[in-house]
Amino acid sequence: MSEHLIKMPDVGEGIAEAELVEWHVKVGDLVREDALLAAVMTDKATVEIPSPVDGEVLWLGADIGDVVAIGSPLIRLKTGDEEGAASGRDADRAPEPPARPKDIEAQADGAVKTSDAVVEKQAKEAPQPRPVEAPQSPPARMHRPSARRMEGDKPVASPAVRLRAREAGIDLRQVPGSGPAGRITHEDLDAFLAHGPQAAGAAGLAQDTSVQAIKVIGLRRRIAEKMALAKSRIPHITYVEEVDVTALEDLRASLNASKRAERPKLTILPFLMRAMVKAIAEQPNLNAIYDDEAGIVHQHGGVHIGIATQTGSGLMVPVVRHAEARDLWDCATELNRLAEAAKAGLATRDELSGSTITITSLGAMGGIVTTPVINHPEVAIVGVNKIMVRPVWDGSTFIPRKMMNLSSSFDHRIVDGWDAALFVQRIKTLLETPAMIFVEA
Amino acid sequence: MKDISCKLLVIGAGPGGYVCAIRAGQLGVDTVIVEERKPGGTCLNVGCIPSKALIHAAEEYDRIVHLASGANPLGIRTTQPEIDLPQTIAWKDTIVGRLNSGVSGLLKKSKVKMVQGRARFRDGKTVEVETETGRQIIRAENVVIATGSAPVELPGLPFGGPVISSTEALSLTSVPERLVVVGGGYIGLELGTAFAKMGAKVTVVEAQTRILPQYDADLTRPVSKRLQALGIEVMTRAKAKGLGKGGSALLVETESGSEVSLPADRILVTVGRRPVTQGWGREELVLDMDGPFIRIDERCRTSMRGLYAIGDVTGEPMLAHRAMAQGEMVAEIVAGHQRVWDKRAIPAVCFTDPEIVAVGMTPDDAQRIGSEVRIGQFPFAANGRAMTKLGEEGFVRVVARADNHLVLGIQAVGQGVSELSAAFGLAVEMGARLEDIAGTIHAHPTQGEAFQESALKSLGRELHI
Numbered sequence: 001m002s003e004h005l006i007k008m009p010d011v012g013e014g015i016a017e018a019e020l021v022e023w024h025v026k027v028g029d030l031v032r033e034d035a036l037l038a039a040v041m042t043d044k045a046t047v048e049i050p051s052p053v054d055g056e057v058l059w060l061g062a063d064i065g066d067v068v069a070i071g072s073p074l075i076r077l078k079t080g081d082e083e084g085a086a087s088g089r090d091a092d093r094a095p096e097p098p099a100r101p102k103d104i105e106a107q108a109d110g111a112v113k114t115s116d117a118v119v120e121k122q123a124k125e126a127p128q129p130r131p132v133e134a135p136q137s138p139p140a141r142m143h144r145p146s147a148r149r150m151e152g153d154k155p156v157a158s159p160a161v162r163l164r165a166r167e168a169g170i171d172l173r174q175v176p177g178s179g180p181a182g183r184i185t186h187e188d189l190d191a192f193l194a195h196g197p198q199a200a201g202a203a204g205l206a207q208d209t210s211v212q213a214i215k216v217i218g219l220r221r222r223i224a225e226k227m228a229l230a231k232s233r234i235p236h237i238t239y240v241e242e243v244d245v246t247a248l249e250d251l252r253a254s255l256n257a258s259k260r261a262e263r264p265k266l267t268i269l270p271f272l273m274r275a276m277v278k279a280i281a282e283q284p285n286l287n288a289i290y291d292d293e294a295g296i297v298h299q300h301g302g303v304h305i306g307i308a309t310q311t312g313s314g315l316m317v318p319v320v321r322h323a324e325a326r327d328l329w330d331c332a333t334e335l336n337r338l339a340e341a342a343k344a345g346l347a348t349r350d351e352l353s354g355s356t357i358t359i360t361s362l363g364a365m366g367g368i369v370t371t372p373v374i375n376h377p378e379v380a381i382v383g384v385n386k387i388m389v390r391p392v393w394d395g396s397t398f399i400p401r402k403m404m405n406l407s408s409s410f411d412h413r414i415v416d417g418w419d420a421a422l423f424v425q426r427i428k429t430l431l432e433t434p435a436m437i438f439v440e441a
Numbered sequence: 442m443k444d445i446s447c448k449l450l451v452i453g454a455g456p457g458g459y460v461c462a463i464r465a466g467q468l469g470v471d472t473v474i475v476e477e478r479k480p481g482g483t484c485l486n487v488g489c490i491p492s493k494a495l496i497h498a499a500e501e502y503d504r505i506v507h508l509a510s511g512a513n514p515l516g517i518r519t520t521q522p523e524i525d526l527p528q529t530i531a532w533k534d535t536i537v538g539r540l541n542s543g544v545s546g547l548l549k550k551s552k553v554k555m556v557q558g559r560a561r562f563r564d565g566k567t568v569e570v571e572t573e574t575g576r577q578i579i580r581a582e583n584v585v586i587a588t589g590s591a592p593v594e595l596p597g598l599p600f601g602g603p604v605i606s607s608t609e610a611l612s613l614t615s616v617p618e619r620l621v622v623v624g625g626g627y628i629g630l631e632l633g634t635a636f637a638k639m640g641a642k643v644t645v646v647e648a649q650t651r652i653l654p655q656y657d658a659d660l661t662r663p664v665s666k667r668l669q670a671l672g673i674e675v676m677t678r679a680k681a682k683g684l685g686k687g688g689s690a691l692l693v694e695t696e697s698g699s700e701v702s703l704p705a706d707r708i709l710v711t712v713g714r715r716p717v718t719q720g721w722g723r724e725e726l727v728l729d730m731d732g733p734f735i736r737i738d739e740r741c742r743t744s745m746r747g748l749y750a751i752g753d754v755t756g757e758p759m760l761a762h763r764a765m766a767q768g769e770m771v772a773e774i775v776a777g778h779q780r781v782w783d784k785r786a787i788p789a790v791c792f793t794d795p796e797i798v799a800v801g802m803t804p805d806d807a808q809r810i811g812s813e814v815r816i817g818q819f820p821f822a823a824n825g826r827a828m829t830k831l832g833e834e835g836f837v838r839v840v841a842r843a844d845n846h847l848v849l850g851i852q853a854v855g856q857g858v859s860e861l862s863a864a865f866g867l868a869v870e871m872g873a874r875l876e877d878i879a880g881t882i883h884a885h886p887t888q889g890e891a892f893q894e895s896a897l898k899s900l901g902r903e904l905h906i
Contacts, residue, residue, distance in 0.1 A: 154785075156847060156872035166779045181845035183872045 004053050006075040008040065008068045011047045017069045018042045020062045021218040025075075029057045037075055040068070041218050045349045055079040065217035157184040164189055219314045230376040233292065237412040238371045241424045245387055246402045248434045263329050268384065268404075269307070270331040272359060274437050275430040276382065277303050277324045280357070283423050286380045287356045290414055297379070297414055306355030306375050307335060309342045317375055318342045319355040328438075359384065370407045379414045380423070383407035442575050445554070447473045449775050450568060450581035452560045452721065455482020457752030457764030458587035459544050464772035466551025473579055474553055475560040475570050480544040482589050483753075484761040486537055487608040492628075494533035495611060496635045496792055498524070503638035503671075514831070524639055527614045562722035565745050583747045583775045586735060587768065588721055590714040590753035595623065597683035598691075604684070604708045607632060616640050617706040621691045623681045625652035627791040629711035630664065634794050637671045644674045644703055646681050646693055656797060657805055659818075660854045663834040664793045671794075684708070716754040731756060739782045741771045749774075763787050786850075786869040788862040795835050796858045800865040801850030804840055813843035815875070817899025819891045821855045823906045826886040832856030837891040839875065839899055846875040846900075857888065864892060875899050 011018055022039040025031055031051045038049045055077030062068050155172040157165070161184055165172045168189075175192045177184035195207070216224055245268070252266050259266070280287045280303055289298040303324045306317040318338035323331060341347040358375040359382050366386030374381045385405035391398035406427065410420040430437050449465050451458045454476035462474040479486055505522040507513065548555055556579070558572035568584065570577040592606035600606055605613075610632050618641065622633040625647030637643040645652065645668070652668075652675060653661045668675055678696035685692050690702040716734050729736040729744035734756040741749045749771045752764030766787075770780045791797040807814040818838040821827035827835075835855025841848045851865040868878055878896035883889045890905075897903045 158871045162783050166781060166783070169779065179872075180874045180876065181842070181847040181872065 002079055003058065004055055004077040004079045005073055006037065006049070006052070006077065008070050008072050008074050009047070009049060010070050011040065011042050011045070015042045015070065017067050018047070019067045019218065019221070020064055020074075021046065023060060023064060025057045025060075027057050027060060031055060031057060031077065041222075042349075045352075046218075046345075049074070051077065053077060053079050065215045065221070153182075155184055156182055161186055161189055168193060219316070223315050226376060227373055230373050234374050234376060235412040236371070236374060236409045237415070237417055237420055238407060238409045239417070239420050239424055240369050240405055240407045241421075241428055242403050242405050243428045244392065244401050244432050245404045248431050249387065249402050251434050264332045264336050266328070266332050267335075268387070269335060269359060269361060270328050271431065271434060271437060272382070272384065272427070273305050273320065273323050273331045273335075274328055275427045276305065276357065276359075278430055278437060279423055279426040281324075282426065283419060285419070286410070286415060286423055288379050288414065289356060289377050290379050290411060291377065292413070300356040302356070304354050304356045306358035306378070307338065308358060308360035308375075309339050311343045311345070313345070316342045316347065316352060317355060317358060318347050318351050319353065321354065357381070362386075369405060372407060372409045374409050374411055379411040380420075381409050382424075382427070383409070442572075442577050444578040444580060445473060445556075446580045447471045447554070448581065449473070449583045449585065449772070450475065450579055451585045451587055451768075452568065453482065453587035453589055453752075454480040454544070454548075454555075455587055455589045455752060455764065456484045456761040457589075457768040458482065458585065459548060459768075460765040461585050461587065461751060461768030461772045462553040463547050463551045464769045465775060466548070466553040468772060468776035468778075470772065470776050472551075472553045473556060473581065474548060475556045475558065475568070475579070477557070477559045479541045480548065480555070481537070481541055482761075483591075485540050485544065487611055489761055490540060491533050491537055491611045492607070492631055492635075493792060494536055495529065496631060498529045498532070499635035499638040500794070506638075524616070526616055526639070530612055530614065533611070560721055562725045565726055565748055568722075583749065585741075585768070585771055586721075586743070586748065586750040586754060587752050587764070588717040588754050590716050590759055592710070593713045593715050595681060595710055595712060598623065598681055598708065598710055600710070602684075603688055603705065604710060607709070607711055610636075610707075610709050613707070618642065619704055619706050620644075621646060621703050621705040621708045623691070623708060623710045624712035625649070625654075625675065625677070626711060626713065627653060627793065629709065630668070630793045631791065632709060632711070633673060634668065634671065637668075637673050638794075642672070644676065644705075646679045646691070646703070647675065647677050648680055650677055652677070653791065653793075653797070656791075656799065656852075657803055659836075659838070660797050660799070660803075660852055663795050663854050664791075664797065666834070667794050681708075681710075714753065714759055716756075718754060740774055740780065741767050741782070758787055758789060760787060760789060784870070785872075786866055788866045790859045790862055792859060795832065795855045797852070797854045798858050798862045798865060799850070799852045800862065801848070801869045802840055803850055803852060804838075807840055807849055812849070814849065815841050815843045815846065815899050817841075817875070817895040817897070817903075819895040819898055819903065819906065821888065821891055823894075824886075824888055824891045826888050826890070827855065829886070830856055830888075832888075837861070837895045839878065839892070839895045841875045841899060848873050848875060848878065848896075851892070851895075853891070855888065855891075861889060861892060864889060 008018060018040040020038060021041045024036045024038060031037065033052065033054050034050045036048050037051050040047050040049060057075060058078050059076040061072065061074045068074065155175065156177060157172055162172065170192060172184055175184050175188055178188050179185045248271060252268065256266055284299055287300050287303055291298065302322045305320045305323045307320060309316050309318055318341065320331060320334045320338060326334060338347065338351060341351060355375060355378065357378055357380050360372045361384035364386065366384065368385060370383045370385065372381045372383040383406065385407055387402050387404040389400050390403045392401040406424055408424055448471040451462045451472065451474040454474050458474060459480055462472050465472040484490060502522060502524050505519060508517045509519045509521045556570050556572060556577055558570040558577065560568050560570045562568055566580055568579045570579060592608065594600055598604050607628050616636060616639045620633065620636050620641040620643045622629040622643060622645045625645045629645060630652060633643045633645055651658065651661065652665060676693065676695065680694045682692040682694050682700065685702045690704045691708050692700055692702055694700050718733065718735065726745060735743055735750040735754050737743055737750050737755045741751050743750050751767035751771055753759040766784060770782060773780045786801045788798060788800045804814060804816055816838065818836050820836045822833040827833050832855060835853065835858065837853040839848060840850040848868050851868060853861055875896045878893060879900055879902065881893065883893040894903055894905055
């Protein structure tokens with residue numbers, strides 16, 4: 001009998017820590033070699049940790065949502081044979097780089113010792129399974145009226161409650177009673193005073209004051225951090241302009257109607273991407289990464305367009321790299337591929353990083369205006385709103401036109417309002433006369 | 442005499458009037474109260490209090506008579522007692538006197554101005570009082586009519602001579618040898634029983650089919666039994682026709698229609714009380730009436746603005762504690778508070794032997810309104826404390842809704858059950874369920890345990906029977 005310690009693996013790319021997002025096992029479970037033990041998440045990717053040995057889980061070193069340093073003890077397994085123990089020790093030693101700093105080692109040893117103590121204690125109490133976590137008691141609910149009064153019944157209430165109601169100008173016949181036999185309590189009166197008759201219980205309706213604590217972990221936490229960072233660091237300027245996309249939509253429809261079978265169906269985004277490439281050629285400062293701590297703007301030659309994508313687990317931004325080197329169809333193909341990958345959770349780290357400017361589109365839901373949050377540390381984001389047929393005055397009459405708003409945000413530290421407007425106006429011109437996207441002036 | 446102006450004028454210092462004035466005074470309302478006689482009204486002077494004093498004296502006397510009459514289970518031996526009724530009456534008067542001055546003191550403490558004399562309305566806001574020192578005009582923003590009630594006189598049997606009302610009965614200086622009580626309600630039975638215990642030969646003449654007709658037969662049976670044991674003859678369906686020859690007999694038409702002459706030294710007429718709606722200038726006002734009573738709404742307001750009426754003058758039940766609660770409420774309304782009559786129950790007590798207490802609905806009441814009820818009745822014969830008091834007669838009965846066990850009413854008959862009215866009233870007023878009473882520890886050994894047991898019994902969980 002011996003133990004096997006599994007540490008947080010190095011998931012690469014100079015990452016110092018990873019967040020534990022899922023446990024596949026619990027203390028007391030028997031695991032087979034290669035069975036999945038846990039999932040950890042780094043900046044971009046989720047990594048599953050398999051078990052290197054057969055054994056029984058003795059100790060888990062982190063809770064879901066904990067950020068664990070690479071090399072910290074994560075799981076202790078009890079293995080059944082000497083061989084396993086030996087290999088366990090090997091495994092223990094193996095990943096340690098020879099130049100591992102002393103203090104970290106000491107720390108790790110300390111952690112191991114501590115867990116030894118835990119193991120010992122658990123061993124003594126071995127026959128007893130880990131107590132099953134008590135099922136969470138249902139959230140305490142506002143007491144509900146039990147027996148409803150019959151029509152015409154006098155409300156049942158103590159004289160003190162009646163007096164309070166009288167002084168508050170409340171007709172007790174309107175107040176549901178939660179007490180035995182529908183008795184109206186002081187609490188019922190409080191509830192009625194606070195929420196009025198409807199909240200206090202029109203037939204069939206009841207207040208739900210339950211609060212569920214949901215740990216913000218994984219992707220959601222990263223989105224939260226990122227949004228907070230972007231909004232706190234970047235003074236946004238948002239500029240909204242409407243674009244007449246009638247001609248563009250006609251073109252798109254024609255292309256989709258006449259395209260070769262293997263080609264993807266075009267949405268408006270590939271046109272926008274190509275228009276952005278053109279506009280960026282004239283205003284390269286908008287295709288940039290601003291390292292505000294260093295005080296340096298990294299203006300990129302390549303246009304790597306992040307596409308904000310809603311996935312089952314939250315917002316992800318896969319990146320169409322080198323849009324400047326892709327034609328319309330290529331942009332569309334890559335866009336589709338990335339969107340699928342992101343939604344399926346198959347997008348790689350590379351595919352989810354490195355953008356220099358971002359498009360955000362809510363698609364058919366698009367709305368009239370959005371105030372997009374810049375994908376930090378970029379300096380610009382272009383938001384696409386919904387295409388609507390609106391009446392447009394052509395000088396003599398109203399004509400129906402397909403109109404679309406662009407809601408775009410810029411880092412005002414780097415981009416002046418003038419430049420922002422210029423950029424959007426350029427895109428507008430290109431989209432309104434789509435031939436200009438493809439023809440060199 | 443200088444006119445008085447005030448915010449509140451109360452006419453009549455009975456239990457309703459004086460409570461109203463005290464409460465108003467406490468609330469800083471400038472209040473005047475007018476009373477022709479002594480403060481305390483019927484209740485304190487010629488009603489509840491003196492009758493209870495007399496009943497108590499009679500009870501004590503009867504007990505000793507009983508103990509002296511021979512073998513008794515308690516092993517007490519004594520000789521036949523005597524009663525000095527004038528002494529008894531004097532004792533009663535001292536109690537009444539103490540309470541009179543008590544009420545005066547309370548009124549004074551609450552800064553209520555007392556005016557003695559007979560009040561008479563000039564108009565809805567002005568009252569003149571004939572005082573010893575002359576006519577006093579009082580103008581008031583609000584006036585409370587609390588003139589009370591008086592014993593009803595029978596047409597063929599006017600008060601005077603041997604024909605007395607309860608008032609005179611409470612000041613007799615000798616025990617009448619033969620007393621005929623006309624009217625088998627609670628007043629007649631209370632006083633009739635007291636005099637019977639003091640040695641009078643008592644006959645009760647009741648026009649209805651049984652005594653205490655407002656209560657069901659279960660409740661009155663122990664009383665009937667006791668009346669019989671005391672040698673009181675009860676004639677039901679009998680009508681008093683008038684005085685016999687010489688004034689020493691009462692002519693009664695019996696159930697069969699024949700007329701008999703009941704020899705009587707005193708004829709006590711207790712056939713009810715009538716509201717005092719005359720003699721105070723009601724004709725100067727335009728008051729809606731409700732039969733013989735002044736019509737009031739749920740705030741004791743009459744049909745005239747600023748004019749309230751409380752107590753017996755407003756109708757049944759003519760009980761002091763109802764008047765007090767009304768008086769308190771009106772005082773608070775006049776002081777600007779939001780109040781309305783929302784009482785659930787007015788307990789009623791008969792100080793007969795044994796006593797009867799009734800709060801809320803009886804089974805008959807419930808049946809009348811078509812309510813499905815659950816009833817629990819527990820006899821004092823199974824109550825230890827009752828046994829030790831030689832008071833095994835009677836029971837406690839609880840009436841509750843069948844669906845949610847809300848207690849609708851509680852009645853009891855038995856020795857000393859009047860004191861249970863507090864618990865009964867509280868239970869009904871608080872909206873108790875049978876389970877609440879069953880789940881409350883009732884001290885042992887007390888008669889109150891029968892209350893808990895009655896609730897348990899209604900739930901099928903009785904323990905001591």
